[in-house]
Amino acid sequence: MLLIGIFLLLIIGFIHSYLGEKYLLSRLFKRDNLPKLLGSDWFTKRVLRFAWHLTTLAWWGFAGILYVLINPSVHSKNEILIIIAIVFALSGIVSFVFTRGKHLSWLFFFIIAATSYYGVTYS
Incomplete structure (x- = not known):
């Protein structure tokens, strides 16, 4: 059943974007x-575009987590943390x-990616 969920998450992410x-x-x-915003609609358009596509990245990350859960192993926690780190690094x-650094979400996404990776490295 989880394979169906994975397939649907991958397809709906592509279709959504x-x-x-x-x-x-x-x-x-x-x-x-x-x-x-910030004097023109350029920033507004860029934020809307990257926020729209982040949804797809998140769904694909969930597909990766479901894939790990199909055959859980001793390393499942680390594999899930790596997926989270990758999704947030890409985010x-x-x-x-997209915003040339003007939208500060990138900073928080990188911190989340780093702490997730740290959890793998030092657990």
Whole structure:
């Protein structure tokens, strides 16, 4: 049953990002009445885009955790912590790149990734 969940998480993540870009974000960004954060709508658009795609990353991370739980081993805790570290490191990269560091979520994502990795390394 967990394989079905994994498959659905991977597929829905892809569909969410693709269709969101094609039918929602692209149309939304054509509007001229978006809030102007930090002086323009550039930042607003970038935050909306990276937040949208972080959902997909999170779902794919959950798929990875489900995969580990299919055949739990002695190292399952560490494997799950590595998945969490990877998801949050990627989230930090996406946040930093999309907003050129102006949205400070990247800092917290990197701290979460580091503490998760620390849990693997020193447990």
